[in-house]
Amino acid sequence: MESPMRGVLEGKAAIVTGASRGIGRGEAVALAKEGARVAVVARSREGVMSACEEIEALGGTALPIVADVRVVEQVERAVARVVDEWGGADILVNNAQIMFAPHPLEEWTEDEMRATWESGLLGSWAFMVACFPHMKESGGRIVNTVSAAGHGSSTLRGGYSATKEALRALTRVAAREWGRYAINVNAISPMAKSAKVDEVWSAEEQLEILRGGGPVLTSRWGDAETDIGRAVVFLVGPDSELITGCTLSVDSGSAML
Numbered sequence: 001m002e003s004p005m006r007g008v009l010e011g012k013a014a015i016v017t018g019a020s021r022g023i024g025r026g027e028a029v030a031l032a033k034e035g036a037r038v039a040v041v042a043r044s045r046e047g048v049m050s051a052c053e054e055i056e057a058l059g060g061t062a063l064p065i066v067a068d069v070r071v072v073e074q075v076e077r078a079v080a081r082v083v084d085e086w087g088g089a090d091i092l093v094n095n096a097q098i099m100f101a102p103h104p105l106e107e108w109t110e111d112e113m114r115a116t117w118e119s120g121l122l123g124s125w126a127f128m129v130a131c132f133p134h135m136k137e138s139g140g141r142i143v144n145t146v147s148a149a150g151h152g153s154s155t156l157r158g159g160y161s162a163t164k165e166a167l168r169a170l171t172r173v174a175a176r177e178w179g180r181y182a183i184n185v186n187a188i189s190p191m192a193k194s195a196k197v198d199e200v201w202s203a204e205e206q207l208e209i210l211r212g213g214g215p216v217l218t219s220r221w222g223d224a225e226t227d228i229g230r231a232v233v234f235l236v237g238p239d240s241e242l243i244t245g246c247t248l249s250v251d252s253g254s255a256m257l
Helices: 022-033 045-057 070-088 110-136 158-181 196-199 203-213 224-238
Strands: 012-019 038-041 061-066 090-093 140-145 185-190 247-250
Touching: 012 022, 012 070, 012 203, 022 038, 022 045, 022 061, 022 090, 022 224, 038 045, 045 061, 061 070, 070 224, 090 110, 090 185, 090 203, 090 224, 110 140, 110 185, 140 158, 140 224, 158 185, 185 224, 224 247
Parallel strands: 012 038, 012 090, 038 061, 090 140, 140 185, 185 247
Antiparallel strands: none
């Protein structure tokens, strides 16, 4: 095992949802590499344990929490466990989101709409509210994951697009209401290659996204840790004290389409 990591987030307690794989896992690792203690939250016990083992192998500190963000009681227990373990919650990164393969709006089912809404918007809201009492006294940083599918140009992702844009609005409301408590609330709009991307889009569809429906400026997918994770480190670190209520697009320009 490498020596314990020290960085700009040393001593901070962070919660990352949807952190068992993909973008969330990359963000969790990036935060840990800067010295944050990271609570890895996801529904998959195997994925949660794997992510924690990766962080600990790097010399970081991780806390595995198996929870479904759609269940408020589980959210509250997750935050309470972090506070009990580390004495507070300084950073919250809401990344959890149930996704479905693209299909026409009229073919979205009620179950798909509810799962998308409850995981992305309501789950993020529940974690924000649960963390608020602990951030209210000493400040904190919240980063919500949105998407160019909501504020850019998108088709065939109606439920997902609506959820992400609603979360962006929630981000701005929280930034206005909680700024007095030194709580910064921002959104990140990422484009990164992950296992989920491979599940949702075929190789041909991914190529088409790169050609004309995605990151057209650099023609590559972002990396979950080194691109997205490092941007999150910036938003929750000391260099972004005056940044709140904003959307940071880390998507090679796809939001401009």
